[in-house]
Amino acid sequence: MSVKDMASLGLKEIPGQFRASWQVKKACASNSNGPAIPIIDLAGLHGERRSLIIEQIKTASEEWGFFQVVNHGVSPQLLDETFQEQRKFFELPNLKERLKKYTIYSDKEMSQVAKMENETIRSPSNWRDNMALNYAPNLDAQKWPTEPPNFIEVTLKYNQAVYQLKKELLDALSESLGLPTSLLDDVCGEGQNTNMIYYPPCPEPSKAFGVKPHSDPNTITILTQDEVGGLEVREKHGEWIQVKPTPYAFIVNVGDQLEIFSNGKDKSVEHRVVPNCEKGRFSIGSFAAPFTTHVKPPPELTAKQGQLYNGCTYADYVVRFKKAPVFPTSGHKFIDHLKIPQLPQN
Ligand SMILES: O=C(O)CCC(=O)C(=O)O
């Protein structure tokens, strides 16, 4: 049964597999007037504002690992249409079978990972339904949902637009690291999976997670959310900060592969989704990832400071990542397992 169907049964309590027993009650972010993740205006990215924007992206990626972008070039109309198709899809009967049928990753390892998503080793289960569409490197849109009728046409356009934005962002991030413009995209930007997500209303929101605390294993994530909210980010002092919905903005976050590539400069930070007791929430996350390359920092970034992490391929990383215990239980961010012990300075 999909989580959506379960939620529609009118349960007073969530079933046991969703119960987050290792945290009696989550400290809920209560920062309506507190700090907020930076919002960066991309207007003029190819003009005289470029150096200012790159500076802002650098600070946000180093200090927060998260930022929002506006004037990013993806039209509000396309965003509205994509959410509309997504809503229609999630209204269709036999949702669970459809989500299973259409979730496709680009290779064997990634498919294995998808199957592990809700296994008990990663318990509790996430209070959400999701479907991953593979866009690059192996576009297989002919296997995407044929209902609702405009779904493929609209979501293809959406993926194309986000893939272009991904290139712009990786180029800016590469420059922000003092590297040649296209280096980061060349090494880490080839793949894109787009995850269409629905978080149903939850009868016990303080006991379940829409998504458990995690950092993203990929390069960068480009996510858009509706007006409901629920995404929270753990800032560097350990406080949970809400990412307030900003109409037509994209949320961009640094993933583990970028932290590895940038030799620890850009930070892949923990985030989670807290469900809402009244409203369902839709979000769409596109995950840029280096499917075939071996990722390690370029020599320019290791000259002064040694290499911080062992290099790896994404496939290898992500399979091990998904098998590892969830972060707050294990006490480690998964990326810590790749840390190279540093010799004391002097
Ligand atoms: O839906 C969201 O806001 C975040 C989802 C997320 O963090 C993920 O799928 O990795």
Ligand SMILES: [Fe+2]
């Ligand atoms: Fe995430």
